[in-house]
Amino acid sequence: MRFALVGAVEGSLIALDALLAKGMLPSLVVTLPPEAADRHSDFADLTTPARAAGSAVCHTTNVNAEETLAAIRASAPELVLVLGWSQICRQAFRAIPRMGVIGFHPSALPRLRGRGVIPWTILLDEKTTGSSLFWIDEGTDSGPIILQRLFSVAPDETARSLYGKHVRNLAEMVPEAVELARAGKAPRMEQDHSLANYCAKRVAEDGLIDWQRPAVEVMRLIRAVGEPYPGAFSRQDGKVIHIDAARAFADSFRYIGLAAQVQTHTADGFTVMCGDRQCIEVAAWRTADGRRPPVHSKLGV
Template sequence: MQAILIGAVEGSRVALDAFLRAPDWRLAAVATLPPDLSHRHSDFVDLAAPAAAAGVDTIFVRNVNSPEFIDTLDTLAADMVFVIGWSQLCGPAFRAAAGGRVVGYHPAPLPRLRGRAVIPWTILLDEKITASTLFYIDEDVDSGDILGQRFFHVAPDETAGSLYRKHMAALADLLDETLPRLARGNMSGTVQDPRFATWATRRRPEDGRIDWNRPAHEVQRLIRAAGRPYPGAFSTCGGTRIILWSAEPAPAADRHHAVPGQVLARSGEGFTVRCGDGGALVITEWETPDGSPPRPHSILGAA
């Protein structure tokens, strides 16, 4: 069978590798973002080089719903189109040109958490179990029939990076299971039950701003959820933005009297900040313009 792969992130690279492993599949083309639009995804991956190494044509596309790209879909006439790691919705003309066989990927247990930024939302919502999902793309958002799901636990100390890696491993397994079935002509999927649907809204870099009046465990959860490959949780000190990548609970925080956001101490391992519930966090990885942590007694907060 012949497919077109559309994407521009790590999951797209995982999918490319899966197609190259699948003996019954051939990629007619890989469609991806031109380099000048790489900023659309914080986890952007260049697919042009690995596609060229595999002898697969690369198509740079800015808008998959443009008439020019729709004509390209018509011309290539692939059996199926896989959209894995792409931020634009696939419109009616796109789906028609693909013959209605458009497969998407979502790092959530659909129908739960349809929408955007679901890896950060999984951590922010303190989900205990999640899933990677392959599904048919239809006229709505993440609502089509499910082709396959791989469930796994979310660790209490899960970070965006560790959860992202779990999803990439699950996606590889899903594709290895699903591609042979599709090649045999078994295209059936399971209808989603709308009674269990929830929706996750888009998150922007500014949503990573820390409110030190919140309890320590909530601040730590935001730091875990907003971390790499995403822009990071942040605060400011004297107008300087500080990105906080990693934190852990501070011992004996109740022995310190300070206001929320105040830096209690600084050591070789990091610096300690008071939170709104009387607890404190030791910031163990951070990023500032000069690489130095705030001084003790500094106040972190809004610029």
């Protein structure tokens, strides 16, 4: 069975490696050109391993462009996998493979359709999530389910740890789905659309910390938008401070101050008071000069 793979992020590469390990070679890999790598914070080079394995490669920034469609048609795939590509696959694209187009979504569909799902999962304090492979249709993540794996979201889950859980599932699920399709046994389990909700796109500026929020919410934001995404940040005297990790500060009761104010320096970093008068300890951060903000300075300005 001939199939094509469309993708450009870490998960796409992991899926490609998993397929190749099972002897499943895509006839065509559609991916971003190197000069468009900045479109994804988790961009991964699929070109080199795909060509090394013997797959043809098509570079594009638009899977619905006529030249891209022509390249896919020329490869004559019976199935197309779209794994890590943030564009709607239009009818002309979906009509090419005889079997259909399979997509991956990092949620327990029908919940949390849409964009920025890994950060939103943490920000919403979801207790359970899932990895879903589904048949792409004209809607947004609305097609019938092929395979789905549910799992718990840890209380201290970070974007990176959650991303890792999803791509580990992806590496196992994608070869299984291709084999099911090859055997004509791939399920088409309809989603319950009455349970659907939709996540909005997130941008780097959404990582700006609002120090008026409670400490638990500030820490949740830091965990949710960190690596492989642009990360949480604040400003001090107009200079950006990237905050990569923080934890609750047990001695908050000893400090009296203002929200957004640095209360003390610690062995690992510095503490900042939040809107509920609880402090967080920033344990990993990045500044242009590598220095901590001064005690009693105000962040967010």
